[in-house]
Amino acid sequence: MAESFRLPGRGRLAQARTARFTFDGKSYSGVAGDTLASALLANGIHLVGRSFKYHRPRGILSAGAEEPNALVGIHRDASRKTPNVRATVQELYDGLTAVSQNRWPSLGFDVGAVNDLASPFFSAGFYYKTFMWPKAAWKSLYEPFIRSAAGLGVAPDQPDPDHYAARFAHCEVLVLGGGAAGLAAALAAAESGLRVIICDEQAELGGSLRFESGAAIDGQNGWDWAQAAAARLAAMDNVRVLTRTTAFGYYLQNFVALAERVSDHLSSPGDLPRERLWQVRAKRVVLATGSIERHMVFPDNDRPGVMLASAARTYLNHYGVAVGRNVGVYTANDSAYAGAIDLKRAGVNVAAIVDLRDNPSGPMVDEARALGIEIHGGRGVVRVGGRLRVSSITVKPRTGGDGERTIAVDALLVSAGWTPSVHLFSQSRGKVAFNDEVKRFLPGTYTQDCISVGACNGTDGLAATIDEAYAAGAKAAREAGGKAGKAAKPKVEGSENWSRGMLGAGPGAEAGTTVKAFVDFQNDVTAKDIRQAVREGMQSIEHVKRFTTNGMATDQGKTSNMHGLAIAAEELGKAIPEVGLTTFRAPYTPVTFGTIVGHARGKLFEPTRRTPMHGWAERNGAVFEDVGQWKRAWYFPQRGEDMHAAVNRECVTVRKSAGLFDASTLGKIEVVGPDAAAFMELMYTNPWQKLEAGRCRYGVMLREDGFIYDDGVVGRLAEDRFHVTTTTGGAARVMNHMEDYLQTEFPHLKVWLTSISEQWAVIAVQGPKSRDIIAPLVEGIDLSDEAMPHMSVREGRICGVPTRLFRMSFSGERGFEVNVPADYGEAVWEALWAQGQKHDACAYGTETMHVLRAEKGYIIVGQDTDGTVTPNDAGLDWAVGKKKADFVGIRGLKRPDLVAEGRRQLVGLRTRDPDVVLEEGAQIVADPKQPVPMKMIGHVTSSYWSENCGRSIALALVEGGRKRMGETLYVPMPDRTIEVEVTGMVFFDEKGERLND
Amino acid sequence: MLLIRCPYCEEERPEIEFRHAGEAHVARPSDIASISDEEFEAFFFIRANTRGTVYERWRHVNGCARFFNAVRDSVSDRFIMTYKAGDPKPKKLPGV
Numbered sequence A: 001m002a003e004s005f006r007l008p009g010r011g012r013l014a015q016a017r018t019a020r021f022t023f024d025g026k027s028y029s030g031v032a033g034d035t036l037a038s039a040l041l042a043n044g045i046h047l048v049g050r051s052f053k054y055h056r057p058r059g060i061l062s063a064g065a066e067e068p069n070a071l072v073g074i075h076r077d078a079s080r081k082t083p084n085v086r087a088t089v090q091e092l093y094d095g096l097t098a099v100s101q102n103r104w105p106s107l108g109f110d111v112g113a114v115n116d117l118a119s120p121f122f123s124a125g126f127y128y129k130t131f132m133w134p135k136a137a138w139k140s141l142y143e144p145f146i147r148s149a150a151g152l153g154v155a156p157d158q159p160d161p162d163h164y165a166a167r168f169a170h171c172e173v174l175v176l177g178g179g180a181a182g183l184a185a186a187l188a189a190a191e192s193g194l195r196v197i198i199c200d201e202q203a204e205l206g207g208s209l210r211f212e213s214g215a216a217i218d219g220q221n222g223w224d225w226a227q228a229a230a231a232r233l234a235a236m237d238n239v240r241v242l243t244r245t246t247a248f249g250y251y252l253q254n255f256v257a258l259a260e261r262v263s264d265h266l267s268s269p270g271d272l273p274r275e276r277l278w279q280v281r282a283k284r285v286v287l288a289t290g291s292i293e294r295h296m297v298f299p300d301n302d303r304p305g306v307m308l309a310s311a312a313r314t315y316l317n318h319y320g321v322a323v324g325r326n327v328g329v330y331t332a333n334d335s336a337y338a339g340a341i342d343l344k345r346a347g348v349n350v351a352a353i354v355d356l357r358d359n360p361s362g363p364m365v366d367e368a369r370a371l372g373i374e375i376h377g378g379r380g381v382v383r384v385g386g387r388l389r390v391s392s393i394t395v396k397p398r399t400g401g402d403g404e405r406t407i408a409v410d411a412l413l414v415s416a417g418w419t420p421s422v423h424l425f426s427q428s429r430g431k432v433a434f435n436d437e438v439k440r441f442l443p444g445t446y447t448q449d450c451i452s453v454g455a456c457n458g459t460d461g462l463a464a465t466i467d468e469a470y471a472a473g474a475k476a477a478r479e480a481g482g483k484a485g486k487a488a489k490p491k492v493e494g495s496e497n498w499s500r501g502m503l504g505a506g507p508g509a510e511a512g513t514t515v516k517a518f519v520d521f522q523n524d525v526t527a528k529d530i531r532q533a534v535r536e537g538m539q540s541i542e543h544v545k546r547f548t549t550n551g552m553a554t555d556q557g558k559t560s561n562m563h564g565l566a567i568a569a570e571e572l573g574k575a576i577p578e579v580g581l582t583t584f585r586a587p588y589t590p591v592t593f594g595t596i597v598g599h600a601r602g603k604l605f606e607p608t609r610r611t612p613m614h615g616w617a618e619r620n621g622a623v624f625e626d627v628g629q630w631k632r633a634w635y636f637p638q639r640g641e642d643m644h645a646a647v648n649r650e651c652v653t654v655r656k657s658a659g660l661f662d663a664s665t666l667g668k669i670e671v672v673g674p675d676a677a678a679f680m681e682l683m684y685t686n687p688w689q690k691l692e693a694g695r696c697r698y699g700v701m702l703r704e705d706g707f708i709y710d711d712g713v714v715g716r717l718a719e720d721r722f723h724v725t726t727t728t729g730g731a732a733r734v735m736n737h738m739e740d741y742l743q744t745e746f747p748h749l750k751v752w753l754t755s756i757s758e759q760w761a762v763i764a765v766q767g768p769k770s771r772d773i774i775a776p777l778v779e780g781i782d783l784s785d786e787a788m789p790h791m792s793v794r795e796g797r798i799c800g801v802p803t804r805l806f807r808m809s810f811s812g813e814r815g816f817e818v819n820v821p822a823d824y825g826e827a828v829w830e831a832l833w834a835q836g837q838k839h840d841a842c843a844y845g846t847e848t849m850h851v852l853r854a855e856k857g858y859i860i861v862g863q864d865t866d867g868t869v870t871p872n873d874a875g876l877d878w879a880v881g882k883k884k885a886d887f888v889g890i891r892g893l894k895r896p897d898l899v900a901e902g903r904r905q906l907v908g909l910r911t912r913d914p915d916v917v918l919e920e921g922a923q924i925v926a927d928p929k930q931p932v933p934m935k936m937i938g939h940v941t942s943s944y945w946s947e948n949c950g951r952s953i954a955l956a957l958v959e960g961g962r963k964r965m966g967e968t969l970y971v972p973m974p975d976r977t978i979e980v981e982v983t984g985m986v987f988f989d990e991k992g993e994r995l996n997d
Numbered sequence B: 001m002l003l004i005r006c007p008y009c010e011e012e013r014p015e016i017e018f019r020h021a022g023e024a025h026v027a028r029p030s031d032i033a034s035i036s037d038e039e040f041e042a043f044f045f046i047r048a049n050t051r052g053t054v055y056e057r058w059r060h061v062n063g064c065a066r067f068f069n070a071v072r073d074s075v076s077d078r079f080i081m082t083y084k085a086g087d088p089k090p091k092k093l094p095g096v
């Protein structure tokens, strides 16, 4: 199909370089450099989408990032389907596939459009009111209905196959926006030689010079000057020019986030990342973010073909596309006249300019008149003909009365004036102030080292903008420590004035009317909705916004906020600043999750920690479980075994002969120094001064509030050296806890703490044969019970490498924990494994470790305790030094609640039916017949099948548990109630004889 | 991301190197074992949670690992100054 609206010789694109694309399956042709929007318009297509709530046909409103209507899906392949892409931002590439959204069965005929007729149902606040009752219907009825009826594009259903890059950058001057103002500021700042970064969301720098036809700078056409300036900047070593890059977040201390779209515009992106996140720290920031044109608010102002005057001008002057053949203009300021003049000069018929102002005058008006364009002053557009495309406008005197006239048009250019883009300034926590004379919010109080220049600062006219921006760029460089350069300031001839305009609804959409005059196109919010919100009691704009959802769509109300505010203010009878302005938040425009996540996905989402023996476990068929960042061997199934069978075999084998267990993940801290014992006294409840070198002790660590924080076996290697172990999960926080006290509360103690968790691999060898297994490999340590009793530690060698050998047990069997330097972990494990096989030992995993310790009633901090358990609750009173004058938690333990009767205490539970295994976390009651809600007196903390006991075993926290020995309690489950008996915590070898067997 | 000056490293470093550690200048009583319930409550549970200038502890956990104190504005998040643990609460704040 020919591009019948492309004007030969117009615009800046090389029209011979065509690109093919499809829209809703139909093939079209565009030109290299087009956006999808300009290419569609070149083919005469205005209707591109359906609106969010009412499914109204929608066209292309703008030519930039503020676009609320023209959202489409861009499909590269099955997994690359990006929804809600603004057609005005998406650059065309050969082979691009676009689809319209939120319509069924087709864009031209959409069943959902009945919502438009049912609109009273969808009026302001409908989310809050209509569906309040009954509650249950939300899930089954209302939500599915709303979700299918109202909405935007469809999220992709496959993982994102693209990759995203990230960069940190530092500079002295960061310029946000590459229009005339940004370029001038960057040129001035760059002269200093300091590092300058300038970014702009468009493919080329130039900003509004893209459409402003009358400007000349340094004797050049404005656009050509901008390209030359951009090239000059790009050639400087100290300047980085980032195009297709949106500054979307302004954070504290001049930290600005930029999203660079690297390859979305390419036909074949190859290996390039899709987008790149820049995190920039700048000494000074120059905000040159420009302004955004507002639409006029009148009945049916959303018909395809109605578009911003500046957009129509951009399509003409840059893309060489006429948005119609017979266009009308509806405005309240001068800038739209420029659009009419440009179109007329390009041979497009301009049917009428409708101007709300009574007697429009000035050079622009004169020029339009001289070109023979009819001007209807003091009139408004009160009706629009056409549904899928505007076909006519009906014009009426502003003040009412006779003289209604209908004029045929195929496009309508609208402009209510320009809103300064103070979004990033506001994000910087600067305060905007309302300038009543020009009816604009402008930067007021700055809180960061930044400055606004040009249109975003309310500066009108190109000459004034460049003056201001150039001076600000030079000043920013000076303040950042640079010296001004010698380059001359750009000279401007000819410039347009875009000041003034109007806010709020025009004739035909006044209070009392029921027409659909849209304020927020993307969220389908009308002037009537805003008035209704006020009538229903919303006083502040923050409330009006939430009630109507005005400005809450993905465009964040770039075109709608000021109109909404003005209508609310009028209805409230208040001045605009009294009603307030909603807060602007990051991101300025939508940012993909991919950009924010960057490389931190999949395997790079979080580090995976593997022990030195991980490879052996893998080769020997271990099933792993995640414990924090660690991969731990869970169990080692042999041929044909399920988990249950494997764990049963491992549990029995350890108690019959022996087992090898990888305990390397345990936290390990070396506490060294002349005051090491004194420090240990303060950090743990136990006494340490009298512990002999070479002996071990089970230590309990509390927080200051008296609750158990961590536990572990501590070996005293020498008078001044302790080898402390912590739980796997507690390693980092225990180190932090110790450092905190050592640095801030007990700095007088001469102690040095070192985390040694990763320096030592730990192989637990547990079971009656454990000594026989390690003995042939150990040198220099007497392993006899006399020389090395239970709970002792020795330093020596194993397999020829140094070892810290602990005789200790977390299984209840005679046992050792062999610490060797991590690099030797796997080799020593292999050697021990070879020995173990001679004694029918097994390798066992964390599940068996858990069962064995539960059989012995050894607690696991974090499983059997939950941060509200005291040593007494856990039956560990014996570990609290009664004669100690101080330790962390000593006072907390005396709190009334902690010494009160009836606290939950750890006990054992035996199910009446030994085959029933309780569920961990299950609640316990004394009387199962009581009415619901029952009084719960405890819960199950650990529960396993114990093959060694031939029955199930469980630990539980139960109110006054130790006084309930022998009592029957009940565990109500959804399908039955389980009867249990309260017992002691030790289920196996109650006397502890096997430790020395 | 904030920049925080570590008084030990004497450098401004990015926030990700640091961890917040609660209100500063809450000293653990030297006779803690014998203080009253009210005194313990005041020491352990009650915090000022001021709107405006706050004194708080930070740790340069992914740096020199030292705990230090900072003065910060809890409204603007701006760091006013940092100083070493054990130094007295500053009487005069720069720029305040």
Ligand SMILES: [Zn+2]
Binding pocket: B006, B007, B008, B009, B010, B060, B063, B064, B065, B066
């Ligand atoms: Zn430091």
